[in-house]
Amino acid sequence: xxxxxxxxxxxxxxxVTLRAGGLGDVGANLEFARRCVPESPxxxxxxxxxxxxxxxxxxxxxxxxxxxxxxYAAPDGDPGSIVGGLDLVRAxxxxxxxxxxxxxxxxxxxxxxxLGRAMMDAAIAWATAHPEIERIELGVFEQxxxxxxxxxxxxxxxEGVKKDAARQPSGEPLDEIIMARRVD
Numbered sequence: 001x002x003x004x005x006x007x008x009x010x011x012x013x014x015x016v017t018l019r020a021g022g023l024g025d026v027g028a029n030l031e032f033a034r035r036c037v038p039e040s041p042x043x044x045x046x047x048x049x050x051x052x053x054x055x056x057x058x059x060x061x062x063x064x065x066x067x068x069x070x071x072y073a074a075p076d077g078d079p080g081s082i083v084g085g086l087d088l089v090r091a092x093x094x095x096x097x098x099x100x101x102x103x104x105x106x107x108x109x110x111x112x113x114x115l116g117r118a119m120m121d122a123a124i125a126w127a128t129a130h131p132e133i134e135r136i137e138l139g140v141f142e143q144x145x146x147x148x149x150x151x152x153x154x155x156x157x158x159e160g161v162k163k164d165a166a167r168q169p170s171g172e173p174l175d176e177i178i179m180a181r182r183v184d
Contacts (some may be wrong), residue, residue: 073118110136124181
């Protein structure tokens with residue numbers, strides 16, 4: 001199912017284009033991840049386990065094959081630059097094909113400006129129009145209240161907690177809240 005490209009205006013007046021990603025974006029996506037991952041203690045990936053170009057290609061192809069969505073946000077006038085990324089990855093197993101897992105990452109300079117909400121709204125609208133997707137799931141670290149508030153404002157509900165799901169390099173445990181919402 002196609003994602004309709006759109007340009008949005010953020011709270012501070014900056015304009016951003018939301019568009020579907022493709023295999024041609026793999027290199028820019030890797031550069032985007034290299035900028036974001038070291039800056040956030042709440043992204044599960046660390047700089048040491050960033051994806052390779054081949055792994056990103058495989059992820060994009062898997063999303064394409066399962067009818068998922070890879071969305072990028074690019075500053076207006078600079079379509080090759082990525083400042084936000086979101087993916088909805090549909091389950092590969094037949095019994096879970098109605099479920100899409102959501103992951104999102106935003107470059108630090110673009111956080112707190114309304115980009116996350118705009119990307120979430122666009123992804124939920126896309127999933128709602130997708131005839132096979134009935135549920136979106138995500139995980140958010142309990143220690144990341146801003147992200148949790150965003151997801152709650154978008155209709156996600158906490159369904160459980162995975163205690164000590166990850167650890168900071170310092171050894172501090174991170175509890176992951178499992179959240180989901182129906183799309184009807």
